[in-house]
Amino acid sequence: MDYKVLGLTAGIEIHQQLDTAEKLYCRCPTILRNIDERNGEIRRYLRATVSEMGGIDRAAEEEMKQMRFFSYYAYDTTCLVENDDEPPTPMNPEALQITLTIAKMLLMTPISQVHTMRKMVIDGSNTTGFQRTALVAMNGIAGGDCAIESICLEEEAAQRVTDKTFSLDRLGIPLVEITTAPCMHTPEEVKEIAEYIGMILRSTRKVKRGLGTIRQDVNISIRDGARVEIKGVQELDLIPEVVSREVERQVSLLAIREELRSRSAEVPRGKIDVTDLFSSTKSKVLKKAPCIMAATLKGFAGIVGREIQPGRRLGSEMSDYAKKCGVGGLFHTDELPAYGVTEEEVAALRERMLADDGDCVIIVSGTEEQASCAIRQALKRAGMALEGIPEETRKMLPEGCSAYMRPLPGAARMYPETDVLPVEITEEMMDAIKLPELLTDVAARFTEELGIDGALARHIAYSDRLPTFEKAIAAGIKPALAARTLISTLRELSRDGVDCGRVPDEMLILLLVRVNKGEVAKEALPDILRALAGGASLEEAILSVGPTFSVKDLECLIEEIVTERAEFIRDRGMAALGPVMGVVMKEVRGRIDGQIVADILKRSIEKVI
């Protein structure tokens, strides 16, 4: 596809959790918990409050279609602030400091007086019904040519456990939101900017790492299309796919609009109860439904079933809307007979619905209330197909497609968080911020100073174990050993399901020091690390691979073996080294470094020769 011709413009929002000691507006630690560890549960209703225009926010209204009774899991690491039962503390200064550092790295201008706002969110993910957020800096530049509009410091939402249940451990973790201008024009460009900003964030060494700690939202539109926000893209590599598939979707929908218009297609207002037609159906879904509703889309035949993204049809979009009413989805005659619905039933349906060949009939099932609501929603989406592309917030599906979530929010409903005093950002504060070394520079330095291969250096610099690596180097460990152990060995172990995450840095470094001294064999590292991951102490772990072998012991052993094979050695001379080495290693493998064995054996053989 020629994105220039299509007029692609894209921007991103990056949400990155900060790795602070305490949360943004309370003093709880910023750690995630297993829901089994919860020690309390609170249950609350949230309700949209009436705005000054007498109306309710569009996105909020969408949420209100369903019940708003929520349940929250509390922990010994959460407090009454998360429960919305205590006023927030002042803004966490550590989090603000990190945010200002990022702002400075992105050449942004700080706001002189930062105000915490309440942004209405009544999907249950915030016990308060709003998210606290503060605009900290504006107008920077990333990667030379992409404008950064703003950086906000906000509190992370609670994690959804089930439909209406949330876990409070995540709520309140500081999060920066970086919003770029819509300055990208190809899928690859989007990925590059995201990657660059991610590198900036990690360069602060103060952001959380691991699954779910960074999320990208991508805004995409093409000429004649509409702005669509795709939320929750967690992997950088998927970004180009997401962008290109959205472009494909918008192109297809524009084509569908033209075709529908040419057919003079129409969307009806009413619906018809067709429950009786399916009284003896073999379709499991329809059989158990208390109510089945249908509607006829004039001139839509073949179009509802048309693919607009791999595996997704216009029908899928309508189905997404219908699901908001609690039904499982919808059937349409473009795909029937199927799913246990027979040809006869389709014929009867078409007859009842006065549908001719050019029309498509959709049916939904559920309680009467659900089915009525679902038909209404599906028809609403069908109507939009005649208009073009709706502006939507969509969620990413596993392969890079997306599904409807809710309409794009209107101008955010925000008002001041009166419980938190504004914070002044002075020039002195900004001047005092020391910019961290960029990870790209770190990698370059590793190559230059430590002689590490460029790719590996980059790997180290971007790795979670970077601080460990730096400590190891400082402790005099050979860079190759440190890099191999901390990057390759740990990654291999991790693939085997061994999680060394809880092995403290200090222990790893002490271990590497022993290896460096030759007291522990490099070869034994995987087994020792495995033991450490299992909770063993360093000494236990080292002993677990066999008693260590001192150089003196080794000398004795080698003397014995060499003496036994003196004749052979004298026969072969230095060529005996290989075979005899094999014999020795059989005895000592993993218990002393091979290089040391080779050195001593060589000397010993030399003596014999």
Added chain:
Amino acid sequence: MDYKVLGLTAGIEIHQQLDTAEKLYCRCPTILRNIDERNGEIRRYLRATVSEMGGIDRAAEEEMKQMRFFSYYAYDTTCLVENDDEPPTPMNPEALQITLTIAKMLLMTPISQVHTMRKMVIDGSNTTGFQRTALVAMNGIAGGDCAIESICLEEEAAQRVTDKTFSLDRLGIPLVEITTAPCMHTPEEVKEIAEYIGMILRSTRKVKRGLGTIRQDVNISIRDGARVEIKGVQELDLIPEVVSREVERQVSLLAIREELRSRSAEVPRGKIDVTDLFSSTKSKVLKKAPCIMAATLKGFAGIVGREIQPGRRLGSEMSDYAKKCGVGGLFHTDELPAYGVTEEEVAALRERMLADDGDCVIIVSGTEEQASCAIRQALKRAGMALEGIPEETRKMLPEGCSAYMRPLPGAARMYPETDVLPVEITEEMMDAIKLPELLTDVAARFTEELGIDGALARHIAYSDRLPTFEKAIAAGIKPALAARTLISTLRELSRDGVDCGRVPDEMLILLLVRVNKGEVAKEALPDILRALAGGASLEEAILSVGPTFSVKDLECLIEEIVTERAEFIRDRGMAALGPVMGVVMKEVRGRIDGQIVADILKRSIEKVI
């Protein structure tokens, strides 16, 4: 028996609950509850506190042999005072007033400043470990010649539910304790004095009635015998029996002492474990016992089994002592073989115990600790038989015999209740007390004024329904109707299991007024009362026996019947009254008074004749 020759002297203590609105040292109502209504349970240890002599009270020590962990049931009608978790209120003035009235009736002299004392009781029946009690008056006379030593106002103890569990509803109800001098010399005399004091108490109209609200303790001794206190005699009629049986017991025990001395009987110190002898016994009790201990009583053969009261032997007394250790009782060779113990086993036991024909072997079973304790206790009692009669507190058994409870308490362990201020009793207070009419006088007045037969008048005066009767008379009810209904009818209903206790006086009187007017038939009273007891309203109850029959209705009915049978009536004349009356009553029985029927019928017949 010639009690004068035997030197019988007896005194009594009467404990009477007062019918006050509130308890003695708190403001809870004085009502008893069903344990199912409890709403809390508290669990406490009680411990004897060391007295100034470094020793512990004898009775208290006895209690301490067993665990002192108690459980108390609380109700919504008990409070923190019963729980021993709040200081007591000042002494209930209503209770004091009643006590002073009784004192005045018994010609006693009040104490000028009444001090509340704490009397140590650690059997668990008081949450505090003491009973609050105050000496209110001294030195009076009952019934002309019996000296009254004292009247105390004290709090009732908690009711025992099971061994270690008490119910707090009763704790704290005011109780007067009237102690006579030991001025009685025949069993009948004891009953008469008890009866007289009881009448005095009830004359105040302010004492509780019903089971357990009055208890007599009788102190009995004969010459050469010992003072024995028999507790818990609730029925007056049993008093003479209790006294005479105790005299019998003391006479028998003195005879036993003489015989044992003449045989040079001896009680051993040690005990022997004979568990192995009964390893294959058929005695259920012994079979399951982890330990069986035995001891040989030299020269006791035949005496342990000798009856000292109907159904009770010296062995029973020893058994009472043994039971304090938690065993079920003891066996002795005077009664064996029996209870599944074979002759062979007895022989083996005697052999092991080196017992010859003049000796008696006793055995007890239980855990080793229980059995050791029990043997020790039984031997202690056996030793006492050589000395004579122990001073004891005994509990009455159903037929009038008694069983050992504990040693007589020493001088009561009392010290001031510092939480309750002393109360001054002034001459003015005493002068202001109006003496109530004695129930004997009430009965006499009923005979004189209302023409009621002496026995019935006495019955009414002593009955719980006396106030109702008085109200009924005041309301103009015929005395005979009131007396018959309130005494006989209610008693008969009560025998049938119909409890009219909760039918309010007002309702009974309204009912009697209706009967008096002839609107309700006397004959219907039992059925109506039955309905009232079941919770019906007065109108419902009256209607339940059939629609009422007005005099007019009756006249119509009678005219019809008489007209029908005019010939028969003219034949028989007034002699027809009986048969025709039967016919009429068949129709109206219970719905209108029979006397009215008779009157009208008579007139109607007269007209026909």
Added chain:
Amino acid sequence: MKTGDLVSCTIGGKMLEAVYITERDERAVLKLSSGYNIGVPISEVRHIRDGEERKGFEPPVVQDSKLPELAIISTGGTIASRVDYRTGAVTSRSTADEIISAIPRLATIGRFRTRQPFSILSENMKPSMWIELARCIYDEIQAGARGVIVTHGTDTMAYSASAISFMLDTPVPIIFVGSQRSADRPSSDNVMNALCSAAVASANLGEVAICMHGTVNDDYCAVHRATRVRKMHTSRRDAFQSIGTEPIGRITYPDLEISLQADAIGRGDQVLTLRDAMEEKCALISYYPGMDPAILDAYASCRGLVIAGTGLGHVGTVLMERIRELVCNGTTIVMTTQCLQGRVCDRVYDTGRDLLRAGVIEGEDMLPETALVKLMWVLGQTDETGEIRRLMQENLKGEIIRRSVYGL
């Protein structure tokens, strides 16, 4: 510049337009189109044009004339409020229409009229306002209100409810209600508290009570007798707790099912009576170790003094002489306990007996705050020492529970 004006300023070299909100700590607070507020130096702000007056849209409200008439008297606590997202301003709403349009379900419970005798932060409440409030409630009941709802800040709500309780014998429910989370937020406890209090206000009750969350969940509201309730937490929704007794009722949410205790006073059990004299010259002091006896001199002009003593109702012996003097000079002194729970008993220890001899009145199990309000009221009713003592020791409005029941 005034709130709502369109202005511009430059940040990072880019000009942006914004709405002027206010000035704070020498910064102009501006609202951006994104909704964010920012504070910028005032000098950097340029005026573009005046803001337009925007009228709030209020949907028309129809009240059901068949429902019982209820009065809402607001004193400053917000039962309903509205956020102006343009300026961020939160305004409280106190007319019947405004309240019903904010909490539409109210209209299914009763027919409302509203009054607002004053509007204050509840920490500024004072006895003269209680009198004003009592008269206002009295008028409403006389005018036919079948129940009265008083919205009140939570800080001193228990004091006020207690005061009204003493001043009024009421045949209808007088329900105090407030919220611990402001009404502007989606999670506010205001809606549930308001609906529950309206339900109680139409129930078979005839006394003054506080109706607030019973737990931290939105599951039920507890109805507390005015004289036995205390705010026991600074910020939790279930801050109000009955002390030494069960709440007199509860209303489940959202079904608004009411259950009342058997000892709750029924509708119509009392005849409407107003006794609104209060003696303001009363004070409450807590005793603590090291208290300077001289401090009592500051209370010499008080006609009544409530002491929250230690334990069963004690103070250090050093205070005894001044206490004797105060009593001699005509100050009524009532002893309560800083333990809050349990009963004062000055007969057990010497210190207590000395206090009794000095003429101090045992406050039984009254809460110190209730005892203060009651003392103000009693001293407003009578000057006679014996009568003062009798009234203080007698249970008038549930403030004294004669028996300390276990389990509370």
Added chain:
Amino acid sequence: MKTGDLVSCTIGGKMLEAVYITERDERAVLKLSSGYNIGVPISEVRHIRDGEERKGFEPPVVQDSKLPELAIISTGGTIASRVDYRTGAVTSRSTADEIISAIPRLATIGRFRTRQPFSILSENMKPSMWIELARCIYDEIQAGARGVIVTHGTDTMAYSASAISFMLDTPVPIIFVGSQRSADRPSSDNVMNALCSAAVASANLGEVAICMHGTVNDDYCAVHRATRVRKMHTSRRDAFQSIGTEPIGRITYPDLEISLQADAIGRGDQVLTLRDAMEEKCALISYYPGMDPAILDAYASCRGLVIAGTGLGHVGTVLMERIRELVCNGTTIVMTTQCLQGRVCDRVYDTGRDLLRAGVIEGEDMLPETALVKLMWVLGQTDETGEIRRLMQENLKGEIIRRSVYGL
């Protein structure tokens, strides 16, 4: 006549002999042989003969030298007492031998020595005595005590324990204990409390705590951190309650099994240090509606003032000016809450923000009483305003809990 003398008097015409006990309200109190006391007119009493001196029998006590050395410091609370049934006198016992013979099981827990720096009713406790007590404890620990038990009246026990907590860094447990029911009665809580406190005093703990009944049953004692505990009931055995936190431990009874919370400070974690300066010129006042601002003048000479404000920490605006003056004149004012539970937050409402501007220090979630004691101690340590503020807002001895955990 003196206590113990044999006397006679006549009642109802009968002469009786009795033991003379004392005189009370113009009556001679006599003890009859039945054990009852009666009061009779003094004029009616005849002296017969003097009473004999009776010596109490004290069984010899042997302490086990292998057990840890524990110090019992008694300040007037009775852990043991003896009743003389002859006279009804209850005498408290405070030597090691006396205590052990009253509670023999103590001898299986430790080896005891005892000290009695003073003997008072606890309502008469004052800061100078805290200093004396702190020094006494310090000496005992220096002399090798492995744990210290302080017997104390319950009324002000929490204040004293809190004061010791600030004055002493301790490597060993310092356990305050008392009883709510006097030691002379069979149902007293003294034995269980004493045994449990001795068990804790020998446990792995290194802080100041109060050990008292955890429930109204004799099932376990709770160990409360000194700075977070409050006497919350006048008379119940379980009157002491930790506020806003769990007790730091419990000891089951009768098996004396100890469980301590993970956050309890361990034995030896702190080095023995005594900082015993205290500023007595401090006061605590509770705000209430109608409080006369002039009352604050009485506190002008205070160096420190703790206010128990309403709700999140408020007072009426009428007080604001006097508060500003007091702060200007050098009085440190700390705001706490009369709600007792929850955290002060003066940033939410205008009144609070005004207080902060006036220089009032937010007391976080400190109990008002603890804040008073802490303020006395802090002002004893420093005169520097910034340092005072820092120390007051920093958690020193568990008095501030930085996070309000749910469920407490």
